[in-house]
Amino acid sequence: MRTEPTDAETAGAHSPLIFLGAGAVSEALVAGLLAAGADPTAIYVTNRADDGRLEHFRRRFGVHAGRDTAAFPAGLVVLAVKPADAAEALREHKTLFTRAPLAVSVAAGIPLAALRSALGPTPPLARAMTNTSVVVRKAVTAISFEAGVPPAWRRVAVRLFEAVGTVVEVDEPALDAVTALAGSGPAYVYYLLEAMTAAGAAVGLSPELSARLARETVIGAGAMLAAVPEAPEGLRKKIMSPGGTTEAAIDVLDAGGFFRLVEAAIEAADRRAKALGERFRASFYARGAEPAAPEAPVEPGALDRRSV
The missing domain is CATH 1.10.3730.10 (ProC C-terminal domain-like)
Known part of the structure; x- marks a missing residue:
């Protein structure tokens, strides 16, 4: 049984955490992390246009919140924007992504392959699907990792969502069913x-x-x-x-026919999740998501040591 953290886990525990999007999911994750003892000065939040939300994050949590992302350090990136805004976020913040040791998307319906196509070879990627109970830290979150994500960084991502509830790891095709049942x-x-x-x-x-x-x-x-x-x-x-x-x-x-009605309802939700996923994917490509120019990723051991 492993008792000592790996180098990547140690680095992950001290990596800055960058939220692209200042909505309810980002707010709940930040609240959960701080309740678990995270350092607010190692958390960075940005959004596209809502200054009031950024001010809310600064006042409530004491985190960095602003739009000068060129001044943000390299760190684990959480893509927490609406699906329609994802392509623009990837283009606008491509340097943050290519410098990141890991990026986790909670943007509904956009598959890992589409994100990889837009970002180029870096960073390692994961997708997560959570539910509204995230705001009371009782969420169920399913997370799926791209092949090749190091086990230590998988554990770092899992711990991020464990701050707001239960986490299960699934293969990406199962995320639609997870959405239908738990989402x-x-x-x-x-x-x-x-x-x-x-x-x-x-x-x-x-x-x-x-x-x-x-x-x-x-x-x-x-x-x-x-x-x-x-x-x-x-x-x-x-x-x-x-x-x-x-x-x-x-x-x-x-x-x-209570059981059959519930089964039919979840089957309908699963079909809708698949259809919406296709729509979001088409919209993502239609909005011009293009591969980013490759940059050297930041090695986990070289990350800023401020505690998250």
Whole structure:
């Protein structure tokens, strides 16, 4: 069992971290990193036009936030822009990318091959798909690495997203399915909560009380899943007394094809993810993403030693 960090991991732990994009994902990642003890002076944030967001990052976190990216040091780059803005970001900040030991894209739908085509031979690349629970550091993030990314830098990237929740490593083709299940998943839970709230009101509860009870029930069930290693089926069966109220409700759901409806919903989301991916990829190329002129990448051991 390895007990000592590799040189790359040591360098990664001290590498400046550069966020291209100042939206909710960047904000949640920065917050999570700082809560885990990161040095705010080693974090850099930029965006295309919103000065207010950059000022927000400076005031809330004490990080570097501005548009003079020529003054940014070499560091791990997180591409956190809208898909439509990705090609422009790659062109505008190509020097940051070619000097980076690793770049991680959270821009939805743009495949690693397209990013590689635009950037040229450097840096090593990864794609990540997270969900909205990132803002409360309870996200599920799937990450996929380009072939050849050193294992030590893979661990550095994984630790970045572990600051905001759970991380799984998958092959890139699985990211569409991850999007369908976990990326959209919080919305399915919220939709169930809407239905439970409406149903509670229909059987006589006030809308306010029904909403409160439904919300706290879902929160409690989530806490049980986190605290107890038992599978959901086992937890459900513990509540379902023979001939009881829960059994009556589950019988209705089963008669209505509940499992098949959920399966069909996730299959539809998976198909849409694939279609959107094709659209984003076409738009990415249409916006003129071109290979950057190759530059020598920064070696991990030569990175700035400020702690992130």
